[in-house]
Amino acid sequence: MTRELRIGAAQLGPIARNDSRADVVVRLLDLLSQAEAAEVELIVYPELALTTFFPRWHLEDDDEILSFYEPSMPSPETKPLFDAAAEAGIGFCLGYAELHTSPDGKVHRYNSQILVERDGSTVATFRKIHIPGHEHNEDWREFQHLERRYFEPGPDGFGVWPAFGGLVGMMICNDRRWPETYRVMGLRGVELILCGYNTPIHYAPDPGQDRLQSFHNHLVMQAGAYQNGTWVVGVAKGGVEEGVHSLAESAIIAPSGEIVARAETDGDELVVATCDLDWCRNYKETLFDFDYYRMPEHYGRITAQRGAVPPQEAP
Ligand code: ING
Numbered sequence: 001m002t003r004e005l006r007i008g009a010a011q012l013g014p015i016a017r018n019d020s021r022a023d024v025v026v027r028l029l030d031l032l033s034q035a036e037a038a039e040v041e042l043i044v045y046p047e048l049a050l051t052t053f054f055p056r057w058h059l060e061d062d063d064e065i066l067s068f069y070e071p072s073m074p075s076p077e078t079k080p081l082f083d084a085a086a087e088a089g090i091g092f093c094l095g096y097a098e099l100h101t102s103p104d105g106k107v108h109r110y111n112s113q114i115l116v117e118r119d120g121s122t123v124a125t126f127r128k129i130h131i132p133g134h135e136h137n138e139d140w141r142e143f144q145h146l147e148r149r150y151f152e153p154g155p156d157g158f159g160v161w162p163a164f165g166g167l168v169g170m171m172i173c174n175d176r177r178w179p180e181t182y183r184v185m186g187l188r189g190v191e192l193i194l195c196g197y198n199t200p201i202h203y204a205p206d207p208g209q210d211r212l213q214s215f216h217n218h219l220v221m222q223a224g225a226y227q228n229g230t231w232v233v234g235v236a237k238g239g240v241e242e243g244v245h246s247l248a249e250s251a252i253i254a255p256s257g258e259i260v261a262r263a264e265t266d267g268d269e270l271v272v273a274t275c276d277l278d279w280c281r282n283y284k285e286t287l288f289d290f291d292y293y294r295m296p297e298h299y300g301r302i303t304a305q306r307g308a309v310p311p312q313e314a315p
Contacts, residue, residue: 003165003277005192008040009233011250013267014241015052021077024050027268028081028094034270036088041118042164043085043270046237047095047128047173047196048111050078053237054097055146056200056244058137065150069099073114073125086120091164095172095196097150098127111151113170113196115163123163126170127154130178141204143244147174160188166277169230173197176234177220179227180302186228187290191255191280193230195221198237199247213247218259226257229283231275238266255280 010031015024028045035043048054054068073096074082085092098112111128131153133145158181160169169185169192176195185193199217203209209216217234225232231254238248248266251259252273261273284290 005164005166005275005277006039006041007192007231007233007252007273007275008035008038008043009235009250009252009261009263009271010035010043010045011235011248011263011265011267011269011271012046012049012237013239013265014246015050015237017052017054017242019052021050021075025077025081029084031268031270032081032084032088032090032092035090035272038270038272040090040270040272042091042093044093044194044233044235045095045196046235047113047198048097049095049196049237051097052242053198053244053246055133055150056143056242058144058146058149066099068150069097069109071099073098073112082116082120085116086118089118091118091123092116093170093194093196098125108155109151110154111147111172112154113172113194115161115168115170115194117163123168124159124161124170126159126172127156128172128175129153129158129181130174132174138204142202143200145200145204158184160185160190164192166191166280169193171195173199176224176232177216179224182224182228182230186230186288189284190228190230191277192275193224193232195232195234196237197234197247198241201245201247214249217247217249218251218253221251221253222257222259225253225255226283227288229255229280229288231255231277231280236263236266238263255283 098110100108115123133147135148169190175181221232236250250263252261
């Protein structure tokens with residue numbers, strides 16, 4: 001009996017700055033009902049799926065900044081989603097800005113994803129590790145990318161959890177561009193990685209990359225899937241959001257690295273595939289049999305260093 005899991009990548013189009021959470025939850029519920037009709041068992045929503053991508057602005061007013069975070073999850077506005085999903089027996093992954101008070105009373109701001117099983121139980125909350133962009137307003141830019149002002153890196157690293165009949169991990173947006181993200185989860189045997197993203201097409205530090213955003217998006221997820229023998233589900237908030245063109249191109253990627261399903265629009269769209277989790281073994285037990293082939297004795301630099309250190313002698 002194969003371990004098949006029917007997955008829906010629930011891509012969102014733009015969310016306006018003044019869209020309420022209730023407005024957004026209506027769209028999430030509509031995608032959930034499409035998922036139910038398609039016999040989907042796990043629906044994956046994008047990064048920061050409840051609000052507009054607010055790091056594009058240098059906000060000054062603390063109350064306005066705080067208005068973009070969720071002090072609890074579920075919250076009154078998202079409870080209808082939790083209830084409808086449990087009622088339908090569909091699990092989900094939802095990206096949101098998290099306000100978290102740790103046991104020592106310190107308030108933390110994370111870019112988070114919650115994973116909920118088909119019975120409504122919470123599997124885990126992942127907090128984004130690689131925080132891109134910059135910390136202070138840079139007025140030379142058409143728009144900001146101030147994630148490093150609004151979020152701190154997650155404290156828990158990359159987890160892998162038994163769920164949906166397999167081993168499931170999570171990453172958020174910029175995490176997908178770093179090979180370490182996949183390999184750390186690969187070393188825990190991950191079979192399915194869920195990833196929401198909000199990716200502006202224009203990359204101010206090097207506009208030459210703009211034309212390559214779609215290629216880079218799929219390149220990194222396809223490589224990560226193949227090199228670790230895992231499924232990867234990448235889900236966009238795309239379209240022109242508050243004047244910023246954002247990449248769509250949501251995709252479901254097999255352990256072979258092949259894209260088996262992809263979005264055709266840059267709006268709200270459910271992309272569905274039946275994912276055979278046993279396909280992972282075709283790679284984990286052959287080409288990428290880590291225990292047989294990896295050479296960690298030669299990989300020391302990867303954890304010993306943060307930045308590159310060139311050799312001292314002349315080139
Ligand atoms: N967004 C972007 C991402 O990594 C970015 C940041 C945009 C990086 C464009 C490179 C080019 O996809 C988030 N939210 O991490």
